[in-house]
Structure formats: structure tokens, C-alpha cells
Amino acid sequence: MRGAILITGTASDAGKSVVVAALCRHLRRQGVSVAPFKAQNLSLNSTVTPGGHEIGRAQALQAAACGIEPEVAMNPVLIKPSGPRSAQVLVNGRPVADAAARTHEALRGAVLEALAGLRERFDVVVCEGAGSAAEINLRHTDLANLGLARAAQLPVLVLGDIDRGGVFAALYGTLALLEPADQRLVAGFLINKFRGDPRLLAPGLDQLKALTGRDTYGVLPWLDGPFPDAEDVLALREPPRAGGTLDVAVIRLHWMSNFTDVDALAAEPGVSVRFTRSAADVERADLVVLPGTKATVEDLEALRADGLDAALQRRTGPILGVCGGYQMLGHRIEDGIECERSATGLRLLDVNTTFAAEKRLRRVSGTVLGVPADGYEIRHGRLDRDEPLVQQGHVLGTAWHGLLEGDAVRRALLGWVAERTGRDWTPGTRPFREVREAHLDRLADWLAAHADVAGIAALIEGGAPKDLR
Secondary structure, eight states: OOEEEEEEESSTTSSHHHHHHHHHHHHHHTTOOEEEEOSEEEOSOEEEOTTSOEEEHHHHHHHHHHTSOOOGGGOSEEEEEEETTEEEEEETTEEOOOGGGGSHHHHHHHHHHHHHHHHHHOSEEEEEOOSOTTOTTTGGGOSSSHHHHHHHTOOEEEEEEGGGSOHHHHHHHHHHHSOHHHHTTEEEEEEEEEOSOHHHHHHHHHHHHHHHSOEEEEEEEOOOSOOTTOSSGGGGGSOOOOOOSEEEEEEOOTTEEOGGGGHHHHTSTTEEEEEEOOHHHHHHOSEEEEOEESOHHHHHHHHHHTTHHHHHHHOOSOEEEETHHHHHTSSEEEOSSSSSOOEEOOOSSSOEEEEEEEEEEEEEEEEETTEEEEEEEEEEEEESSOOSOEEETTEEEEOOBTGGGSHHHHHHHHHHHHHHHTOOOOOOOSOHHHHHHHHHHHHHHHHHHHBOHHHHHHHHHHOSOTTOO
């Protein structure tokens, strides 16, 4: 099998990232050499490749589904919002300030070059769209949806989220709003997050085909459970898991980034993880995590406005700050990069931060809490105590993302929390890597059971049918 396909959607959070990961793992299990691709990603969840480049976290999970290391070609353009009207643009894994490097033609060149390189090295490339396929106000600069499909002549499947309601209108309307040349590449549809009786849905599928001439290649049922490496904050609408022995409260920041750092905590038996902006939750939780952010000073000001600063300062139980959260726990933040102002921190850790123009992107390893640990750094902030973990009494801070994916360091942290809080907690034995692999296999099983995977394979090899209008 050789070829490529684009999975796009009717809206954000329709499940594109999950379906792409599922298809990648399914193809890998069929012995196919496969790679993921997202031309342009708008996300605050990112990671660092072995080559020292920053890409979307979802593409790293999709690479894991393929059984390969993530690389910058899988996500050549990454946009990280840092305010209501501001964002950092990364091209080929590095921030760019030069306006010429951010023009549509420059970005388009980077995208097509990356995709072409992947197609030369892998049998199949599974591409993920961004947002909605029918953003007609942005079509002239589109790099990730039908703009990509037209440039690379990719067959397209449009994914609709039936849980939102109005899925037939969304699918039909998406197709109707596209230009004729774009419409000819839309081979069919997928429906995601279905909870009802398939027999009741069947007449609608028949009418959709009569109206559009296109098949629906699958109706995917709702999937419960945690989703490691979620694409964006929309995924946090899921209710928290059932309570456990250790209660972990993660402060939900306005510009929160890399909230996937707590995924491994949620996978540990006897641990309950929830996102909150409640001062009461902050005071009574066994562990409070202050996560990363793309707007450190602005999120610090919002903490103060909501009274969460006082709640943190009143705590005597464990607090962990990660990257931007770590910086907030310190004494002073001097920022001329994310914003043009500085701030006094929460003064819970004896550290100071000064922002530098060059972004630090690297994988790291060392010893944390007496055990081997590794992670990655994504930051402009330079701390005057540049250690893997700083601890003062009940407060800890680290600039390392991904630290808690290490089984030994995660269990050492949770054991320390249990000891300080007097909880009876027993560490699990299952490696987090195994949890992630099982999740990817579950996704592949889900797709194979409910989608026409043979029909999708035919699209990958042969492209969209030639008679579509």
C-alpha cells in the first residue's frame, strides 16, 4: 500500500487527532510503514523531538501509534496562542519573528516540503486537518485542510461530531460551502461520538448519500476513559474519573500549556486528577499542580484576581509547579518576550525568572527525588536556579515537561505526597508507556470494528473517486 489521506472535520474537537492516531496504529498493525502529518497546528500542548524541535503533542502520540520517533516534518507549522490577539509561530520546530518567514507562501513551502519528504520515506502518510474544513473566510490561506488536499491531491474524509447535535447539517453544510475543485476531493464522511441505536441513524446516512453521492465510512461510538496527550483544552470537558486515595487538583490556567504533564498521574491507580479554579479545591487537595502557561504574567495576574494566590499561600500540603507554574511560585518574573511587563511571584520558592529571546528546546535527563528521570524543556524563561527540581518544604518546582511519565519519579513524588498527607497509598506497577500503548491499541480496535477500513485503504491507494461532484 502506498498513498496518503486527509482526515478533516466539521469543527474543532470533532476527534480528528484520535481518528488519525487510530488509523495510524491500525495500518502499522497491518505491516504498513506509516507516518502522521499535521500541516498547521494551533495548540498549547507541544513536545520536543529528539532533534530538538517543537511540535504538537498530538503528533508525537500519533508517531507512537506508528511505532516511530516524532520528527519536525510531522508538524511543520505550530501556532501557540499567548493572548487574545497574539501568538507565537513556529516553523520547522523553531519560533520565527521574521515577517517574511510567516507569509502564506513561505509557510506553504515549508508544509509541502515536509509532506513530500514524509511521503518519500513512508508508504502511507495520514494527514490531520485543523478546526473546520469550511472556514470560508480563511480558505485563501488554508494550509491544513482543503488547501493542503488540493496542493497534494489528497482524498479527504470529513469527520462530524454527532454528540454536538446537527451532524448531518454539519457534514452536508461543510461540503456545500467548499469550492467545486475542493468538493471533488471529499471522498466521504465519518461520524464520531455516537451513543444511540445505529438503526435509527441509518435512514439519515442513506439520505446523506442521496444528497451528496458520498458514502459514510464509519459511525464511531463514544469512547469513555482517559485520553493521553489530548490535543487541546476542549478535551478537558470530560468529567473527572472516580475519586481515589490521592486527590490531585490542577489549576486550570487561562493560557494553560502542556496540561498533558498530569496524564501519567491520572493513569496511576488510587489517584484522582481534576482541573479547577476553585480556591476551596486548592486548599483541600492532597497535591496541587500549577501547570505550564504560554502567558505567565497574565495567568499570574488572573490567579490573583480569583484569589487563588492566597489559597496557594495558605496551603501547607504539597504543591508542584511545572515550567510557567514553577516560575509563578518564585519571587520575580522579568518578561519582555510574552508580554511587556514584569511581576512579583507567589514567593513560595526562592527562584527568579528572566525571559530570553531564544527559546530553549531540548530533551533532558538527570536525577530527581533520588531516582533517574528525563523530560524536555520548552521555555523562554531562564531561572537563576536551573536545577531539575527545586524543593522548599512542601513546595516543588521543575522546568521539565514530561517528568511524571517516568515511573520511578512519579511514584516517588506520589509516595512523598501520601507520606506528607497521611494517606494510605500503594504505587501501581504498570509502566505509563504500557498504558499509552494499550490506549493506542484500543483506538485501533475501535476503528477497525466500526469503520470501513478496507474502503479507507482503497482511498489511500487510489485517491478520491473520479466521478464525485
